[in-house]
Amino acid sequence: MKDGGRLSAAIEVLTEVETRHRPVQMALRDWGTSHRFAGSGDRTAIGNLVFDALRHRASLSARLSSDTPRMAVLGTYALTWRNGTEGLQAAFEADSHAPEPATEDEISALTAAADIVPEGAAAADVPAWLWESFQGAFGEKAEAEGQALATRAPIDLRVNTLKSDREKLLKKLSHINASASALTPTGIRVVAKPGAARMPHVQAEEGYQKGWFELQDEGSQLVSLLGQAKPGQQVLDFCAGGGGKTLALAASMGNKGQIFAYDAERLRLAPIHDRLKRAGVHSVQVKDPATTDLKELEGAMDLVFIDAPCTGTGVWRRRPDSKWKLSEKALSDRLEDQIAVLDRACKYVRPGGRLVYVTCSVLPQENTDQITAFLERNSEFEALSALEIWKQVLPECKEPEYVNERGDVLLTPATMGTDGFFAAVMTRKA
Template sequence: MKDGGRLSAAIEVLTEVETRHRPVQPALRDWGTSHRFAGSGDRTVIGNLVFDALRHKSSLTARTGSSEPRMQILGTYVFAWGNGIDRLKEVLGEDPHSPEALNEAEESALANESVDDLEPEVAADVPAWLWPYFEAAFGDNAVNEGKALATRAPIDLRTNSLKSDREKLLKRLAHVNAEATSITPTALRIKAKPGASRMPHVQAEEGYRKGWFELQDEASQIAAALACAKPGEQVLDLCAGGGGKTLALAATMDNKGQIYAYDSDRLRLAPIHERLQRSSVRNVQVRDPASSNLDPLKEAMDLVFIDAPCTGTGVWRRRPDSKWKLSEKALADRLEEQRKVLDTAKEFVKLGGRIAYVTCSILPQENGDQVKRFLAENSDFEAVDAIAIWKHVFGEDRLPAYVTEEGGVTLTPATTETDGFFFALLGRKTD
């Protein structure tokens, strides 16, 4: 396919996403199924166009004067991909499968390179109703943080220290340009590529099949490391999902002690079994929510790890469509779920034990405010200074820029080059 046909396909997919409120991945998959002539390279370009259009939906609308899928895709090709109006006009005229030629108003809008006078939330590509929360979280850095969340995410890998080490993996993955990251000693990164470029399929690598590494953003690796799970401890991963942090905790514990992996949704938990086997993790018991009773674990855990349900504002780079679907009701629902899971978690912590509270959100309501509420209602718990732990685990380089009154830390693409994540540690007092 030529670029004109790819632009038409991207407009078709984005129209499907916008008008039928469909998730992007199923819409792309269905388009590929019904257009077998499109190769994998074509599907990559089409997907990149659609995702980038969603990443920059607000600013593209302001710059092109239209929120329609046609102008969103054409604006992405011209502005975000840097092709310019002249190249677009060439593309529209060289292929019968291309979109229609530009009318006068469209050409004028796409020829204007100025990005002056955009409202802050528009420049940041943040939904207007969320902008006050961004300002509360980041102050003068709010626009830069929003822009960073509108970029493409890299591929981050976690070295499975039970089977390999980072130096060995760097050599084996040199052909995909994997690099060591600057915070954790376990993370490797393949930087995001611009425009039509294709990222490597790392799950096809020998190292993935043999369990030498897992796909996991460095922020998630940092959260698991800051929990400081020690060999021999008893750990409950209360919202284990697919098991990424369970695996990281098991490696930190050197396969010693016991981790109980639980999730209220058994479908989310399903992938963990194959991942445990591939990674040679032996100290994990998976507790199926349909048949398991967690009562025997009450007041017996050294650590309860909570990867809490949240709005996912910290992972907009990876799921840009979710940015524009998020509602105030959804935020309220997540806040209630977080309160419940924190109140459940405290029942399993022994004296002197701790709760690691983690979200992939950057909103204060889901992070510091939840910690503050929990501590106000539970006098037998106290905040543990995450910065002190950070210095102990990672040293004093690259300290987080955002720290709450209670000592929790927020990671962001703009400051730590990771997904947006929050981490707080809450210790149960011994008297």
């Protein structure tokens, strides 16, 4: 396919996503199934156009004075991908599968857009109703933080130290331009490429199949380390889901001790069994909520790790469609979930043990405010400084820029090059 056909496909897919509210991955997959002639390069280019259009949906609408999927895709190709209106017109002319050629009005809007600088929520590509929260979190840097959340994310890998080491893996992965991560000692990064470029399929690598590494954002790796999980400890991963943090905790513990991996939704736990096997982890007991309660763990855990259900505003780079789907109702539901999870999970911490609360959100309501309210409700817990723990476990690493009075930390793409992650550490008074 040429670029004209790819533009046409991207408009079709984005229309499906926006008018029929289809999940973007599903809409892309269905398009691929009904257009079998499209090669993998075409699918990548179409996906990149759709994802980039979603990442910059608000700023494109403001700059182009149009909300249509067609203009969002044309704007992505001409402006974000820097092909210009000439490049766009050339793509129309060179391909009989191209969409309807751009009208004069469309070309003038695209030309004028180069000089239009949106402000506030639109400049930051943040939904307008969340702009106040963004400003609360970041003040003057709110626009820059929103813009960083609208960029493409790298592929981050966590070296599984139970089976491999970073030097060895970097050699094995040199053909995909993998390099050592800047912040974590066990991280490997493949930087994002622009335009229609394809990222490597790391799950096809021998090292992935053999469990030498896991796919995990560097921010997620860093907050896992703040648990300071040690060999021989008793740990409850209370919102274990697919087990990303469980695996990181097991590696920190050198496979020694016991991790109980629990999640309220048993289906979310399903992938964990294969992942544990592949990673060679044998220190984890999966606790199925349908068949077990956690009574015997009450007051007995050295560490309870809460990777809380949240709005996921910190991972908008990877899921740009979720940014525009998020509603006030969903935020208030997640806030309720977080209160329930904190109040339930804290019962399992032994006196003197630790409670770690993590979200992949940057909103103060889900982070600082949630911990302030928890500490007010539960006087037997007190805060520890996550920043001080950061300095102990990551002595070589740059420090997070956003740290609240308690020492809770917030990582962001703009400041740390990671997804957005918040972490607070507390202890049960002995």
